[in-house]
Amino acid sequence: MPFIVRNINKTTMDEKIFTVSEYVDRLNEGLRKYSAKVIGEVSSANLGPTGHVYFYLKDDKDQSLLKCVIFKSKYDLYGVEIKDGVKIIAFGSPNMHKQYGFSFVAETIEYAGEGLLKKEYEKLKKKLSEQGLFEPARKRPLPKYPQRIGIITALKGAVIADFSNNLEKFGFRVKMIDCRVDGQIAVNDLLLSIKTFKKQDIEVLVIMRGGGSLESLIAFNNERLVLEVANFKVPVIAAIGHHKDVPLVAMAADVSVSTPTVAANILNQSWSQAALSLERYQRNIKDHFQNILLNVRMALDSALAKTFSGFNALLLRFKKQLEYIEKAISANNPERRLALGYSIAKCGDKIIRRTADVRLEDDIDLRVMDGTIISKIKKINKKND
Amino acid sequence: MIKEKSKEKNLNSNLKRLSEITDWFDNQQEADVEEGLKKVKEAVELIKASKARLKNVENEFKEIKKEIDGEDTVTNS
Numbered sequence: 010m011p012f013i014v015r016n017i018n019k020t021t022m023d024e025k026i027f028t029v030s031e032y033v034d035r036l037n038e039g040l041r042k043y044s045a046k047v048i049g050e051v052s053s054a055n056l057g058p059t060g061h062v063y064f065y066l067k068d069d070k071d072q073s074l075l076k077c078v079i080f081k082s083k084y085d086l087y088g089v090e091i092k093d094g095v096k097i098i099a100f101g102s103p104n105m106h107k108q109y110g111f112s113f114v115a116e117t118i119e120y121a122g123e124g125l126l127k128k129e130y131e132k133l134k135k136k137l138s139e140q141g142l143f144e145p146a147r148k149r150p151l152p153k154y155p156q157r158i159g160i161i162t163a164l165k166g167a168v169i170a171d172f173s174n175n176l177e178k179f180g181f182r183v184k185m186i187d188c189r190v191d192g193q194i195a196v197n198d199l200l201l202s203i204k205t206f207k208k209q210d211i212e213v214l215v216i217m218r219g220g221g222s223l224e225s226l227i228a229f230n231n232e233r234l235v236l237e238v239a240n241f242k243v244p245v246i247a248a249i250g251h252h253k254d255v256p257l258v259a260m261a262a263d264v265s266v267s268t269p270t271v272a273a274n275i276l277n278q279s280w281s282q283a284a285l286s287l288e289r290y291q292r293n294i295k296d297h298f299q300n301i302l303l304n305v306r307m308a309l310d311s312a313l314a315k316t317f318s319g320f321n322a323l324l325l326r327f328k329k330q331l332e333y334i335e336k337a338i339s340a341n342n343p344e345r346r347l348a349l350g351y352s353i354a355k356c357g358d359k360i361i362r363r364t365a366d367v368r369l370e371d372d373i374d375l376r377v378m379d380g381t382i383i384s385k386i387k388k389i390n391k392k393n394d
Numbered sequence: 395m396i397k398e399k400s401k402e403k404n405l406n407s408n409l410k411r412l413s414e415i416t417d418w419f420d421n422q423q424e425a426d427v428e429e430g431l432k433k434v435k436e437a438v439e440l441i442k443a444s445k446a447r448l449k450n451v452e453n454e455f456k457e458i459k460k461e462i463d464g465e466d467t468v469t470n471s
Contacts (some may be wrong), residue, residue, distance in 0.1 A: 312412035316437040319419025320430050327425035
């Protein structure tokens, strides 16, 4: 059955008469599947009035020529100057223009050969360095306790797994954009991803990819991308693996690390420290409060002991005072004086203190220890007599 | 009753009052036994109330510690 259907279709197509436009459209449909990377030396380069660049790629060996065009929007992306004699690799697909005929339409262009790539890398590095783009003073500190993280990386592969496995559970809200990161074709994706994140509420942007050759990392040495990273609204962490030549995007980023694991750890850092501090504060508060309770208990015990000892001292002092008074009273007891030989002389009811208290022939009572002696005044001698 | 409760709750002011009482004993020039006895009775009441309050505080603290230690165990697991 399928065989018959195909035959019917073939017959129908063979008999169909196309307009030129229809046929060119049909041709282009078929040509699209011949997209490829083509290497060759640029010749007859010509910058058109609209900014598109027309040129030929020439084969070294047999001088074969491929007519090419790259549109302005793409040409501006890659920082590759198309001029005669330069060897480039163009990625694109053939296309038959309805007025101007056949051309290979380049989507991306890059310098061919490690030597040339390296030379261009060094040239751009010098230029951007002179602009101060890699200055340490430009680097912004990462916010403390970041939560809203933007990630640009290829979601297939080990990079994102390493990052996710090492990002701890501190309540991060991660937004990811799956993006091509390999070769020149990645430039457009990376620029679009950055553009998208410009409108997002994030605190840190992380751009990641695994290691690779200068050629595979070419997108990360793109001038426009470097400028976008350097001027991005929030700090950027670049975790781009590399061997010798540090990608310029990494040099322009606020923080550059070599692996996604380190990038995740940097994001964890302030949170981990906060968790440790909380633990320490918790322990300190517990210890301090325990000490306060102990001190209160000791203060209460001490107050009780002091009160009791204070009162005991008071009682002792009181007793001593009583004893002293008792002794004093005892020492001044007249009975005791009489026992010592003193006597009390009275004339009538009055105690005789002076010579003037008596007159000659007065009867006086002398009180002694065991009784009273009645006497008569015979003579009075005053002291000054 | 209300007076008793406030006495029990004010650990800090109890300690202050106890300090005043012990200072009174330290600085006493005359042996005023009657006043001294009053102070001893007051101090014993304050100490009893303060110890009861301290016991409550310690129990509350134990509960809080248990709560925190419990949270730590959950977090670590």
